[in-house]
Amino acid sequence: MATIRIDRLTRVFRVGDSEVRAVDNLALTLDTGALASIVGPSGSGKSTLLALLGGLDTPTSGAITVDGRPLHQLAADDLAAYRRTSVGFVFQDFFLLSHLTALENVELPLKLSGMPRAARRERAEGLITQVGLTQRAAHLPRQLSGGERQRVALARALANQPRLLLADEPTGNLDVHTGRQIADLLVELNARQRITMLLVTHNLDVARRAPVRFNMTDGALHPAHPAAS
Amino acid sequence: MTPPDLIAEVARNLTRKKTRAALTMAGVVIGALAVVLIVSLGHGLSQFLDHQVRALANPRLVEAWPKSGINPARLAQSMVTGLGRAPREITSEKEDEFIGAFQIKYLEPAQVEGLRRIPGVSAVQPMVFILARSLQVRGDPREFDTIVVPWIQAGPELLLKGRGFSSDSAHECIVSEAYLQSLGLASADALLGQTVLLNISEHPLLNITGQPRLAGDTPAELRRLFDLVRKPPADPDEAMLALFMQLGEMADTLQAFEREGNGTDARTFPAKVVGVARKGLLSNLVYVPDEYAREMGRILLRNPDLYTERAFGLGALLRVNEAADVPAVKQAVRALGLVPRSVEDLLGELHSLFVTLQKLLLIFGGIAFVVAAFSIVNTLLMAVFERRREIGVLQALGATRRLVAWMFAVEAAAIGFLGGIAGGCGGWLLCSLGNVWAAHRWPDVLGNTDLFLPPSWLFGGLLVFTTLFGLLAGVYPAMRAARLDPVEALRYE
Numbered sequence: 001m002a003t004i005r006i007d008r009l010t011r012v013f014r015v016g017d018s019e020v021r022a023v024d025n026l027a028l029t030l031d032t033g034a035l036a037s038i039v040g041p042s043g044s045g046k047s048t049l050l051a052l053l054g055g056l057d058t059p060t061s062g063a064i065t066v067d068g069r070p071l072h073q074l075a076a077d078d079l080a081a082y083r084r085t086s087v088g089f090v091f092q093d094f095f096l097l098s099h100l101t102a103l104e105n106v107e108l109p110l111k112l113s114g115m116p117r118a119a120r121r122e123r124a125e126g127l128i129t130q131v132g133l134t135q136r137a138a139h140l141p142r143q144l145s146g147g148e149r150q151r152v153a154l155a156r157a158l159a160n161q162p163r164l165l166l167a168d169e170p171t172g173n174l175d176v177h178t179g180r181q182i183a184d185l186l187v188e189l190n191a192r193q194r195i196t197m198l199l200v201t202h203n204l205d206v207a208r209r210a211p212v213r214f215n216m217t218d219g220a221l222h223p224a225h226p227a228a229s
Numbered sequence: 230m231t232p233p234d235l236i237a238e239v240a241r242n243l244t245r246k247k248t249r250a251a252l253t254m255a256g257v258v259i260g261a262l263a264v265v266l267i268v269s270l271g272h273g274l275s276q277f278l279d280h281q282v283r284a285l286a287n288p289r290l291v292e293a294w295p296k297s298g299i300n301p302a303r304l305a306q307s308m309v310t311g312l313g314r315a316p317r318e319i320t321s322e323k324e325d326e327f328i329g330a331f332q333i334k335y336l337e338p339a340q341v342e343g344l345r346r347i348p349g350v351s352a353v354q355p356m357v358f359i360l361a362r363s364l365q366v367r368g369d370p371r372e373f374d375t376i377v378v379p380w381i382q383a384g385p386e387l388l389l390k391g392r393g394f395s396s397d398s399a400h401e402c403i404v405s406e407a408y409l410q411s412l413g414l415a416s417a418d419a420l421l422g423q424t425v426l427l428n429i430s431e432h433p434l435l436n437i438t439g440q441p442r443l444a445g446d447t448p449a450e451l452r453r454l455f456d457l458v459r460k461p462p463a464d465p466d467e468a469m470l471a472l473f474m475q476l477g478e479m480a481d482t483l484q485a486f487e488r489e490g491n492g493t494d495a496r497t498f499p500a501k502v503v504g505v506a507r508k509g510l511l512s513n514l515v516y517v518p519d520e521y522a523r524e525m526g527r528i529l530l531r532n533p534d535l536y537t538e539r540a541f542g543l544g545a546l547l548r549v550n551e552a553a554d555v556p557a558v559k560q561a562v563r564a565l566g567l568v569p570r571s572v573e574d575l576l577g578e579l580h581s582l583f584v585t586l587q588k589l590l591l592i593f594g595g596i597a598f599v600v601a602a603f604s605i606v607n608t609l610l611m612a613v614f615e616r617r618r619e620i621g622v623l624q625a626l627g628a629t630r631r632l633v634a635w636m637f638a639v640e641a642a643a644i645g646f647l648g649g650i651a652g653g654c655g656g657w658l659l660c661s662l663g664n665v666w667a668a669h670r671w672p673d674v675l676g677n678t679d680l681f682l683p684p685s686w687l688f689g690g691l692l693v694f695t696t697l698f699g700l701l702a703g704v705y706p707a708m709r710a711a712r713l714d715p716v717e718a719l720r721y722e
Contacts, residue, residue: 051716054625056624056625056715056716056719057715057716076629076630077629077630077631080624080627080628080629080630081627081629082627083624083625083626083627084626084627084628085627089625089626091719095618095621095622095625095719097619097622099241099245108623108626109626109627111230111234111238112230112623112626112627112628112632113627114230114231114234117234156626160627
């Protein structure tokens with residue numbers, strides 16, 4: 001059964017008098033538990049595609065369905081609920097809240113879901129342990145290294161046990177060694193928890209770790225591997 | 230997000246920029262402080278007067294006034310009646326609204342009879358006005374200012390020492406304990422039994438004429454003056470001269486009266502002190518028996534018939550058997566076409582006066598709140614701008630626009646709430662200091678009464694107000710935050 005089904009998806013931005021077609025008539029189908037990577041030059045529409053898949057943005061036209069949920073038809077509150085319960089985001093800049101500790105950052109999605117304090121604390125500690133940061137749980141983001149921050153961000157993305165994890169340049173701000181560790185962690189999570197993952201990256205080494213790979217140019221996806229459709 | 234989590238998050242956000250939050254709160258604090266001070270002062274004064282009036286005024290007394298007659302507010306308006314509007318027609322029903330047409334009207338015998346027949350009324354007496362110049366102890370040349378009041382108007386808790394009057398016309402009096410201080414007496418016993426002289430004056434306008442009645446040739450002189458004005462001589466110089474000469478003659482006549490003695494009806498009334506009254510807000514009160522008071526009151530208008538059945542008076546005082554009957558008696562007074570007035574009405578007027586004063590003063594507190602509102606809006610807009618990326622992250626993690634709006638609105642409400650607490654506490658502290666100061670400044674007047682008396686509802690009401698005020702001020706920044714596009718917010722550097 002397919003997790004993601006995208007049909008003739010288009011997202012147009014208006015810049016002054018001209019139009020920019022960030023995503024142009026795009027089609028994609030990914031099965032549950034798939035690990036896919038997208039490689040492409042800057043401005044090719046990768047991040048826009050992730051924003052559309054994550055329910056942060058709405059398409060100009062076309063259909064986008066995740067786990068049977070038609071995102072293109074959902075109201076703002078329903079999209080927020082979708083982000084809260086079904087999607088995890090990992091960003092290049094980590095986007096941790098600077099005034100919260102690592103543990104509190106991981107707790108944040110659970111707090112937004114209304115989970116009781118004790119339960120969310122227990123789950124956040126489990127996730128922090130899972131990403132190997134038990135000793136750094138009480139540290140603020142500025143007290144952590146880039147790799148540690150991204151691990152915290154990954155733990156936060158997994159907090160609500162999402163069905164889909166969207167990673168936008170997850171290794172973009174990390175050195176090669178740390179980037180490889182993060183990529184290992186993602187691959188391991190995909191294999192162990194069967195979370196559908198879509199990685200947008202410039203790093204070809206990271207991209208090659210995904211069994212399903214795409215190139216993206218001018219808002220359109222092109223399969224870079226026979227397994228993709 | 231649960232409400233406790235939301236509040237915890239807001240508290241954390243407020244402490245991130247402590248100085249800014251404190252400065253933003255300052256406007257609310259000042260406003261709240263002003264409100265506490267003004268409301269407490271108004272309430273304290275109102276309670277003080279309420280207590281004083283209840284202690285000294287007779288709760289079983291109902292005044293009855295004609296519907297038309299003296300109406301000071303309208304009379305004052307008529308002084309400038311031509312200002313900015315067309316002249317009004319004077320009709321017999323509206324004569325009392327024009328200073329030139331106004332005539333004193335006494336209660337009619339039928340009305341007085343009607344009042345006497347009201348069930349529950351034990352006595353109907355005229356409303357007596359006495360203009361007293363001074364009080365003297367016989368044998369002591371010193372004069373002290375005084376207000377002489379008929380005994381019927383005395384309150385229930387009045388008598389401190391001594392006894393009541395032996396009869397309605399007895400030449401006796403009950404004086405305020407404050408006179409002990411003025412006279413340099415150690416105790417009330419030293420004053421009891423002494424005779425005081427009450428010097429009663431007549432109306433100042435009558436006193437100007439210099440004689441009990443106008444001189445016989447005064448009207449003739451006035452007529453000549455009016456003729457001169459109406460038909461002056463053709464030559465302007467001659468007219469002016471004639472006018473001055475006529476005015477000079479009148480002036481000579483009036484001066485001649487003065488030289489012959491002031492000729493007034495002012496009189497001195499002796500009265501034996503039989504009691505000492507508790508000191509109230511007015512410390513110079515002297516109570517006299519009702520009939521003796523009426524005798525003194527006749528001096529005012531040089532009218533020997535005043536306060537008799539021939540000229541009952543401008544208004545009546547009804548003594549009611551039971552205080553509980555007062556509303557029914559007032560209703561009956563109304564049915565006779567008269568206007569009733571009791572202590573409760575007087576207190577109601579006093580309270581409404583203080584409420585009006587408070588409203589005026591609260592405008593100043595309101596200015597502080599307006600400034601505070603702008604401050605809150607400005608601070609939160611800055612916060613929205615600074616936390617754009619954070620808002621984007623929250624939205625990416627599933628926060629609804631409504632939740633984002635609530636986070637900022639609750640932050641604004643928290644500023645209002647905390648400002649209300651700080652202002653309320655500061656106001657309470659200033660009220661306490663003010664009471665200490667006032668007790669030292671006016672110990673004789675205030676006694677144990679607090680000048681600044683916060684009403685019981687004040688702090689609760691203030692907190693509700695400042696919180697809602699903060700919430701209201703936070704609406705616009707909250708809407709701005711909620712409208713942020715998450716993709717744009719995440720891209721923000």
